[in-house]
Amino acid sequence: MNEIAPSKLIVEALVFASSEPVLEAEIQASLADGAIARDILEELQRDYAGRGVRLECCNKCWAFRTAPELATALRKFDRRPRRLTRAALEMLAIIAYQQPVTRAEIEALRGVSISRGTLDNLVDAGWVIPRGRRDTPGQPVTWVTTTAFLDHFGLASLDDLPRLDELEGAALFKPSVAR
Amino acid sequence: MNEIAPSKLIVEALVFASSEPVLEAEIQASLADGAIARDILEELQRDYAGRGVRLECCNKCWAFRTAPELATALRKFDRRPRRLTRAALEMLAIIAYQQPVTRAEIEALRGVSISRGTLDNLVDAGWVIPRGRRDTPGQPVTWVTTTAFLDHFGLASLDDLPRLDELEGAALFKPSVAR
Amino acid sequence: MEDQVEARFVVDLEGFEGPLDLLLELARTHKVDLARISILDLAEQFLAYLKNAQQLELRLASEYLVMAAWLAYLKSQLLLPPLERDEPDAEAVAEELAARLRRLDALRRAGEALLEQPKLHEDRFVRGAPEAVPVVRHGEIRVDLAELLRAYARVVTARSDVTVYLPPRKLDSVEAALARLSLQLANQDWSDLLRYLPEILRDDVHRRSAIASNFVAGLELARQGRLEIRQDNPFGPIMVRQL
Numbered sequence: 196m197n198e199i200a201p202s203k204l205i206v207e208a209l210v211f212a213s214s215e216p217v218l219e220a221e222i223q224a225s226l227a228d229g230a231i232a233r234d235i236l237e238e239l240q241r242d243y244a245g246r247g248v249r250l251e252c253c254n255k256c257w258a259f260r261t262a263p264e265l266a267t268a269l270r271k272f273d274r275r276p277r278r279l280t281r282a283a284l285e286m287l288a289i290i291a292y293q294q295p296v297t298r299a300e301i302e303a304l305r306g307v308s309i310s311r312g313t314l315d316n317l318v319d320a321g322w323v324i325p326r327g328r329r330d331t332p333g334q335p336v337t338w339v340t341t342t343a344f345l346d347h348f349g350l351a352s353l354d355d356l357p358r359l360d361e362l363e364g365a366a367l368f369k370p371s372v373a374r
Numbered sequence: 375m376n377e378i379a380p381s382k383l384i385v386e387a388l389v390f391a392s393s394e395p396v397l398e399a400e401i402q403a404s405l406a407d408g409a410i411a412r413d414i415l416e417e418l419q420r421d422y423a424g425r426g427v428r429l430e431c432c433n434k435c436w437a438f439r440t441a442p443e444l445a446t447a448l449r450k451f452d453r454r455p456r457r458l459t460r461a462a463l464e465m466l467a468i469i470a471y472q473q474p475v476t477r478a479e480i481e482a483l484r485g486v487s488i489s490r491g492t493l494d495n496l497v498d499a500g501w502v503i504p505r506g507r508r509d510t511p512g513q514p515v516t517w518v519t520t521t522a523f524l525d526h527f528g529l530a531s532l533d534d535l536p537r538l539d540e541l542e543g544a545a546l547f548k549p550s551v552a553r
Numbered sequence: 554m555e556d557q558v559e560a561r562f563v564v565d566l567e568g569f570e571g572p573l574d575l576l577l578e579l580a581r582t583h584k585v586d587l588a589r590i591s592i593l594d595l596a597e598q599f600l601a602y603l604k605n606a607q608q609l610e611l612r613l614a615s616e617y618l619v620m621a622a623w624l625a626y627l628k629s630q631l632l633l634p635p636l637e638r639d640e641p642d643a644e645a646v647a648e649e650l651a652a653r654l655r656r657l658d659a660l661r662r663a664g665e666a667l668l669e670q671p672k673l674h675e676d677r678f679v680r681g682a683p684e685a686v687p688v689v690r691h692g693e694i695r696v697d698l699a700e701l702l703r704a705y706a707r708v709v710t711a712r713s714d715v716t717v718y719l720p721p722r723k724l725d726s727v728e729a730a731l732a733r734l735s736l737q738l739a740n741q742d743w744s745d746l747l748r749y750l751p752e753i754l755r756d757d758v759h760r761r762s763a764i765a766s767n768f769v770a771g772l773e774l775a776r777q778g779r780l781e782i783r784q785d786n787p788f789g790p791i792m793v794r795q796l
Binding site: 387439455457458460463464470484495499528 | 698
């Protein structure tokens with residue numbers, strides 16, 4: 196067996212040690228000059244493909260996670276299912292697909308006002324955060340999804356969201372949305 | 375690459391996801407008939423030998439651990455900008471205005487003692503250095519600011535620091551209301 | 554029997570997130586192809602649904618009533634031949650509503666698709682026993698001159714907050730001066746107010762306080778009509794005489 200390069204060992208251990216996704220930049224920072232974190236991570240990802248544990252990448256963050264197809268075999272583990280109300284799920288989907296999006300835009304889409312708690316729940320779960328403001332009167336805050344959202348739903352990036360033809364090219368919001 | 379036996383996948387994921395070392399008997403219980411936990415675990419142990427992560431066994435309990443020889447190499451480098459603590463900021467300000475000044479004099483001015491780390495932070499930043507000693511009993515070291523300090527704050531010289539009366543004019547100086 | 558009849562007509566508006574949601578649900582349950590949705594049919598269903606709800610005296614949120622009124626109007630416009638319409642573009646308005654419903658439906662299905670994903674802590678598990686990795690913080694320190702100056706101002710201000718105890722000074726009181734004047738003025742002709750200072754004056758402050766007290770006491774006695782007081786010229790001696 197060939198000896199594994201020290202930088203690869205360090206990357207593997209660094210990501211493995213954490214239960215949270217580790218920033219690629221942080222991994223790069225702990226490597227000696229010349230070693231490229233991305234290359235090593237992708238190599239590791241190939242090493243772990245087909246194993247019980249996978250190296251997942253989401254939003255330039257990396258984490259080891261058990262293989263999704265083992266879900267039933269791992270039933271004994273504490274499940275922490277988050278029950279989402281229909282309103283919250285719809286709101287999450289809107290933010291995921293339309294980000295950055297303001298509260299008023301979400302309300303316009305759903306045709307109903309949003310109860311305070313619905314947004315709070317999504318923020319508490321760590322799935323959405325405010326980022327920036329819309330350059331319209333009142334300068335409302337816009338909302339985006341987080342890395343934790345991608346991690347939770349096993350998405351490598353927002354591009355992995357299921358495609359919706361209905362949303363393709365459709366100007367969801369009237370010209371009131373200035374960017 | 376050969377496909378890995380499902381029971382091996384399960385054992386790997388099970389040990390990975392467990393917060394405590396897992397009893398061999400417990401692993402055996404979660405396997406289908408015919409599979410022997412011990413054999414699988416030892417096979418996994420060989421798979422992980424020489425990697426950044428090891429499968430360790432102690433007292434018939436199994437757990438993944440990062441390789442011990444990496445302990446010193448495993449560091450996370452946090453390059454996010456830091457802020458100075460209030461104590462450090464006040465200390466820096468006192469040194470800037472009162473230099474050369476001893477630690478005891480700074481403590482007398484702030485009315486509280488200074489933790490070692492506070493001064494270390496300023497030294498690490500390259501903003502203050504010890505220079506000379508006070509000609510008093512114990513001959514304490516006196517502290518001064520550096521050129522790096524001037525550079526960081528965009529000052530040509532220490533004379534560029536506003537005087538106290540100028541601070542008052544700038545509304546930075548808010549005398550507290552008599553209580 | 555009656556219970557059964559009512560049960561058949563239970564309209565649960567609680568479950569709906571506003572009129573659009575109800576419209577969408579109606580479209581779905583009636584297997585309407587959202588791509589070829591007939592707003593006319595849907596409007597009728599919506600109005601029937603609300604009518605039913607009103608017969609059961611359910612309280613309807615105003616937004617449902619607004620939607621009902623709007624749909625009723627849209628329906629009437631759609632039924633009229635184009636020439637007699639108030640609004641020429643009823644079809645366009647209907648199409649816009651249909652498009653909104655399609656979008657909402659798409660987003661709802663997107664949400665449902667999200668739930669199909671292998672979720673963390675349910676289908677995928679994290680490392681159960683994370684290991685602490687030492688963190689070396691070496692980011693640039695971010696602080697500007699204004700913060701530095703504010704900090705210095707804070708230190709200096711805090712220092713000036715110190716409570717200062719001054720030893721109480723022994724001053725000559727007005728009461729003492731009143732007693733002095735009342736006693737010593739008896740049977741005296743015009744005389745200088747300053748003649749009646751205490752015999753022992755510790756220092757200049759004590760002396761000045763005695764002069765002030767004498768003056769105040771003099772004014773008080775004059776007010777009571779027990780004393781005459783005069784000053785012939787500015788800064789001249791103040792003369793007093795008992796009445």
